[in-house]
Amino acid sequence: MLTFILRRLALLVPVLLGVSILTFALVKQIPGDPVSQMIGVDQRTTPEQVAAIRRSYGLDQPLPIQYVRWLGHVAQGDLGQSIRSRRPVTDELRLRLPVTVELTLLAALFATVPALVVGTLAAVRRNSALDYGATIATLIGISLPNFFLATLLVLLFSLRLEWLPPLGYVEFTRDPIQNLQRMVLPALSLSLPLAAVLMRNTRSAVLEVLSQEYVRVARAKGLEGRSVLWRHVLPNAALPIATVAGIQVAALLGGTVIIEQIFSLPGIGRYIFDAIANRDYPVVQGVTLVVAAIFVLVTLVVDILYAVLDPRLRTAR
Amino acid sequence: MGNRGEGVPASLPLAPPATSPAARVPAAPRLLDVASARRPTRPSIWRAILRQRLALTGACIVLFFVVLAAVGPFVAPNDPTSLVGVPLQGPNAEYWLGTDEIGRDVFSRLLHGARVSFQVGLVAVGIAGTVGTALGLVAGYRGGWVDNVLILLMDIIFAFPAVLLAIAIITFRGNNLLNAMIAIAVVFTPAFMRIVRGATLSVRQTQYIEAAVSIGTPLPRILARHVFPNITAPLIVQVSLVFAFAVLAEAALAYLGLGNKPPAPSWGSMVSGSYGSLRLAPWASVIPGAAIGLTVLGFNLLGDGLRDALDPRLRSAH
Numbered sequence: 001m002l003t004f005i006l007r008r009l010a011l012l013v014p015v016l017l018g019v020s021i022l023t024f025a026l027v028k029q030i031p032g033d034p035v036s037q038m039i040g041v042d043q044r045t046t047p048e049q050v051a052a053i054r055r056s057y058g059l060d061q062p063l064p065i066q067y068v069r070w071l072g073h074v075a076q077g078d079l080g081q082s083i084r085s086r087r088p089v090t091d092e093l094r095l096r097l098p099v100t101v102e103l104t105l106l107a108a109l110f111a112t113v114p115a116l117v118v119g120t121l122a123a124v125r126r127n128s129a130l131d132y133g134a135t136i137a138t139l140i141g142i143s144l145p146n147f148f149l150a151t152l153l154v155l156l157f158s159l160r161l162e163w164l165p166p167l168g169y170v171e172f173t174r175d176p177i178q179n180l181q182r183m184v185l186p187a188l189s190l191s192l193p194l195a196a197v198l199m200r201n202t203r204s205a206v207l208e209v210l211s212q213e214y215v216r217v218a219r220a221k222g223l224e225g226r227s228v229l230w231r232h233v234l235p236n237a238a239l240p241i242a243t244v245a246g247i248q249v250a251a252l253l254g255g256t257v258i259i260e261q262i263f264s265l266p267g268i269g270r271y272i273f274d275a276i277a278n279r280d281y282p283v284v285q286g287v288t289l290v291v292a293a294i295f296v297l298v299t300l301v302v303d304i305l306y307a308v309l310d311p312r313l314r315t316a317r
Numbered sequence: 318m319g320n321r322g323e324g325v326p327a328s329l330p331l332a333p334p335a336t337s338p339a340a341r342v343p344a345a346p347r348l349l350d351v352a353s354a355r356r357p358t359r360p361s362i363w364r365a366i367l368r369q370r371l372a373l374t375g376a377c378i379v380l381f382f383v384v385l386a387a388v389g390p391f392v393a394p395n396d397p398t399s400l401v402g403v404p405l406q407g408p409n410a411e412y413w414l415g416t417d418e419i420g421r422d423v424f425s426r427l428l429h430g431a432r433v434s435f436q437v438g439l440v441a442v443g444i445a446g447t448v449g450t451a452l453g454l455v456a457g458y459r460g461g462w463v464d465n466v467l468i469l470l471m472d473i474i475f476a477f478p479a480v481l482l483a484i485a486i487i488t489f490r491g492n493n494l495l496n497a498m499i500a501i502a503v504v505f506t507p508a509f510m511r512i513v514r515g516a517t518l519s520v521r522q523t524q525y526i527e528a529a530v531s532i533g534t535p536l537p538r539i540l541a542r543h544v545f546p547n548i549t550a551p552l553i554v555q556v557s558l559v560f561a562f563a564v565l566a567e568a569a570l571a572y573l574g575l576g577n578k579p580p581a582p583s584w585g586s587m588v589s590g591s592y593g594s595l596r597l598a599p600w601a602s603v604i605p606g607a608a609i610g611l612t613v614l615g616f617n618l619l620g621d622g623l624r625d626a627l628d629p630r631l632r633s634a635h
Contacts, residue, residue: 014469015469015472015473015476018469018470018472018473018476019473019476019477022473022474022477023485026485026486026489027489029486029489029490030489030490031490031491127363127364131364132363132364132367135367135371136371139371139614139617139618139621140610140614142613142617143561143565143610143611143613143614143617144609144610144613144614145565145568145569145572145585145588145606145609145610145613147568147569147572147585147588147589147606148588148603148606148607148609148610151588151592151595151602151603151606152603152606154595155595155599155603251478252478253478254477254478254480254481255478255479255480255481257480257481257484257569257573258569258572258573261573262592272481272484273573275488276484276488276573276574276575277574279488281488281489284484284485284488284489285485285489287481288477288481288482288484288485291477291478291481292476292477292478292481293476295476295477295478296476299476
């Protein structure tokens with residue numbers, strides 16, 4: 001067990017280093033001179049000044065040294081500052097990350113509940129009309145772009161039915177009701193593809209358990225269907241379902257860009273959206289790095305939890 | 318297969334033509350049959366029919382989309398970027414799908430946009446498929462440190478949410494259609510690598526590979542002639558599924574103004590461009606949005622159906 005955790009932790013290092021190298025390499029993809037691109041050098045700047053700027057940013061150093069320096073800054077929580085607002089990226093992320101995390105968790109909630117119920121039912125009543133319906137719904141769910149869904153939801157709820165306040169953001173601590181009112185539609189738009197993936201996964205996890213010997217034994221000794229399901233099937237299917245759910249939800253963090261823009265939510269997605277238009281390189285780089293790092297860490301936690309919770313893995317490793 | 322020469326046992330299991338995919342994995346389906354015979358489930362004839370029907374629907378949608386992409390720009394009644402009529406007209410006899418917020422013909426833009434989606438999907442899947450397959454073959458066949466390094470690379474790319482990484486690549490490399498294709502290809506290369514690697518691992522265990530090795534067949538030839546033909550089933554499925562994601566990714570990027578630059582039409586940018594006039598002219602955003610959804614659904618249906626047809630091992634999982 002401990003060796004598994006240690007091995008998993010050791011694996012973390014190269015992945016995180018790789019993520020950082022890839023993010024660092026992004027800057028080197030800028031066509032032309034990064035100094036003039038990043039700092040907005042105009043006609044009046046003399047070559048000497050450009051060279052001075054280059055030196056002050058350490059851009060005259062060889063790449064590995066630049067990388068190590070940059071990594072040193074990142075390790076201290078310094079992701080550089082926005083070209084446009086001049087505010088440190090880290091400060092801005094600290095303000096904006098909670099918005100995106102709330103949105104993601106709410107979407108996860110919306111997705112998980114129906115996915116579990118329908119997925120389980122579809123597996124238990126395999127080949128029933130409900131199962132077919134669920135299969136088709138899943139395929140539609142993963143095919144619709146979330147911005148299209150958001151467009152339809154806005155059209156339906158706020159324009160036709162005039163139900164919810166369409167845009168803006170109110171802090172949860174200030175007014176939870178208003179906050180949730182504004183979060184419902186974006187969270188719904190995000191949740192459909194997630195629900196589809198989770199439902200499909202729940203269905204196959206439950207089917208997998210249903211085919212096990214111990215389920216047949218439970219049936220053979222005369223347990224009725226419902227208690228077989230609750231006592232034997234679901235507990236055993238829960239772990240693989242939860243693992244996929246954890247990873248999928250973490251992946252959602254980076255997928256909120258368009259939704260946050262549509263619903264004017266000041267999260268990290270909106271941050272990166274604004275940065276694209278202004279070619280605010282440090283912002284794009286910082287957000288990308290942080291989101292990937294969070295994803296890697298969540299995957300790690302999910303893996304370790306799986307190993308801790310699954311007795312079979314506990315002894316095997 | 319006859320050209321492999323007589324007396325080479327390796328050629329025998331390699332023989333199945335593409336039409337009998339089940340022959341490629343002779344052991345697995347039999348095992349499953351035993352399992353399902355013991356399991357008290359109803360025969361899933363209806364499911365098979367439904368699945369086939371869904372796959373057929375998917376194939377029709379994909380075919381329609383391909384035709385649209387091929388001939389659409391030639392039959393489009395109007396120029397997709399010029400202002401042809403009064404803005405925000407509803408669908409009518411002259412403008413079948415109405416006009417958008419500045420008076421461009423939605424139908425013509427839709428036809429031209431189909432080509433962009435298809436182009437991006439084709440190029441991105443082509444690059445990702447080629448690179449991913451090559452890496453997956455090498456990783457799965459060689460194993461050892463080569464495999465470890467390639468898996469690490471794959472894990473690193475997987476750590477980034479797909480659209481976010483694509484956004485980052487395009488922002489830094491420059492905003493144009495080519496970079497959008499490259500970005501999408503980078504993002505989806507691991508998806509191919511993973512599938513090919515897994516399939517290669519199981520093919521590597523077979524006797525015909527052992528036989529090929531024992532007669533001194535060079536590695537590239539083993540990979541190209543002996544391993545690759547036997548992993549095409551999962552690969553074809555993956556092509557269809559990744560094509561779906563590539564179309565979706567292109568739409569998302571275009572929505573953000575990345576890739577095909579406005580005013581040139583792209584389905585994603587049509588949705589975002591007309592979002593402001595959603596109340597007055599819902600068709601201008603809803604129709605291209607539905608086109609994206611339908612196309613992606615078509616590739617997903619086709620991929621799912623192909624998986625059922627080509628990969629009997631996965632049949633029970635559905």
